[in-house]
Amino acid sequence: MVVVEGGPTHAKACVALAESVAYRDGCDPSQGFLVGPLTPERFAYYLRHGVVRIARDGAGVVGFLIAYKSGSEPFAELSGYNDLTEWAGWHPNLSPDLLYIHQTAVARHARCRGVARTLYSALRTEFPGHDLYAATAEKPVRNEASLAMRARLGFVRVGTFRAAEAYGFKDFESGIYLLRATPDPGTTPAGYPA
């Protein structure tokens, strides 16, 4: 498996992968899900304004990660969410170099083989010194796969986003998780070299 820069040729596979893991009634939320859609237009937008990385094996796309850097156009769109978030000990303004992880998805047949870990590791190698942050749905449905992944990679919970209605859910909550470029002194979380 290799990680490559996303391009227009990956649009169809990534949109299909996002659709296959979209939350829908009756799905098993413990296996992970995306709350927001990924349209071809939005994928093209992230190719222009964000960081799109693709995990690929011999058969094609097995995962993708979409992120954007502080100072970028999509990052500016986050300010409304940041204002509504209850922060605990950190705020995006405290990290000069920051990447927001918008979406990560891995095909079902390729799960639990380190694809997501490899995508995050590639991002950290490419953007040393950048803190990463991301949101994971916790109410009314908990994304257990994503929460487990965040814990294993060394993310810490730094905030709660609440909305009376979001992504089609009522009383929605997501946890906001931070992965620092360097671990806090005295700790060696799982996602860092010992």
Ligand SMILES: CC(C)(COP(=O)(O)OP(=O)(O)OC[C@H]1O[C@@H](n2cnc3c(N)ncnc32)[C@H](O)[C@@H]1OP(=O)(O)O)[C@@H](O)C(=O)NCCC(=O)NCCS
């Ligand atoms: C969450 C998701 C991206 C994980 O991808 P993955 O390639 O299977 O994850 P990895 O194999 O790289 O696992 C990374 C770490 O997280 C842990 N992990 C991943 N999925 C897990 C699960 N379902 N349960 C428990 N732990 C899990 C792994 O054990 C691994 O830790 P380790 O290497 O120390 O053993 C994948 O399940 C997915 O695409 N789900 C649907 C979409 C989604 O939920 N995206 C995140 C939205 S916030």
